Amino acid sequence: MKKIFSLLFGFLLIFLSLSSCKDEELFYEGDSYVHFLKEEGEAFVFADQDYRDVEVEFGTVQTVSGNPDIKIVYDPVNSTAVEGVDFQILNGGSGVVADGQAIGKFTIRILKAPATQAGKVANFKIKSSVFGNNLDYQSYSLRMSLTCSDAVFIGNGKFKNNVAYWTGDTTAVYDVVKSTPVDGNEQLRVDGFWDNGDDLVVYYNPNTFVVTIPDQFTGYTYNSGGINAPVWARPATDGTVSSYNPCTRRLTLRIYYYLKGTSYFLANDTEEFTGQ
Numbered sequence: 001m002k003k004i005f006s007l008l009f010g011f012l013l014i015f016l017s018l019s020s021c022k023d024e025e026l027f028y029e030g031d032s033y034v035h036f037l038k039e040e041g042e043a044f045v046f047a048d049q050d051y052r053d054v055e056v057e058f059g060t061v062q063t064v065s066g067n068p069d070i071k072i073v074y075d076p077v078n079s080t081a082v083e084g085v086d087f088q089i090l091n092g093g094s095g096v097v098a099d100g101q102a103i104g105k106f107t108i109r110i111l112k113a114p115a116t117q118a119g120k121v122a123n124f125k126i127k128s129s130v131f132g133n134n135l136d137y138q139s140y141s142l143r144m145s146l147t148c149s150d151a152v153f154i155g156n157g158k159f160k161n162n163v164a165y166w167t168g169d170t171t172a173v174y175d176v177v178k179s180t181p182v183d184g185n186e187q188l189r190v191d192g193f194w195d196n197g198d199d200l201v202v203y204y205n206p207n208t209f210v211v212t213i214p215d216q217f218t219g220y221t222y223n224s225g226g227i228n229a230p231v232w233a234r235p236a237t238d239g240t241v242s243s244y245n246p247c248t249r250r251l252t253l254r255i256y257y258y259l260k261g262t263s264y265f266l267a268n269d270t271e272e273f274t275g276q
Helices: 002-023 150-154
Strands: 040-046 051-064 070-075 087-089 101-111 120-128 139-147 158-164 173-182 185-190 200-204 210-212 216-224 227-235 242-245 250-259 265-275
Touching (some): 173 265
Antiparallel strands (some): 227 250
């Protein structure tokens, strides 16, 4: 009985010891080092802006006080963006870290005039006369591109269906409206496009310019050769993707038209709408 009690007591001590260690906070007491928080990022300047200021974050491992010397430095090697032409480094390249914090920010100003939709890349390094640089994330690549706001893309809301598989009418002009986001997805509606008067609905990503097409009824029922089935639309199945260009105001949709409930389909084809 005593042996059992001793064993139980021993296990209790081990459990209490582990619990105590688990509750203790861990502290880093070594030197501070500077580093970027990630290796790359992407930012846009809008066509209706002269410039856009973006922040690049860095860390110091330990919290700091005062105003330590930490700078971001342009690295022209493998850069396609040029400092002073495509962008500016603000504050003389100095980072800003609030007292008692271990995260700071540099500010880069992307200039609109030379920006392109294809994008350019600027590479940077981080340096400090106070802290060492022997951690990872010592370099950072920022892709900077020109884009246009939703307001520019929508414009007057009139879009010509210049590539028109479904209706065959390349002169038709439709109202395209931005709708309330659904589940975090931005939504566009081509007013009254389908045969039953319903809107053609698509979702778009303003960062990647990719468009997705939810499964939807075209309003038309195919009735021929003994087949009677509604025609539905969904994303193309041939590997092509839908997209939009907010600056040229062009919406290109790759759609798979199929007979719901059967193994038959009509086509993988294109609907293109261009702002007027």
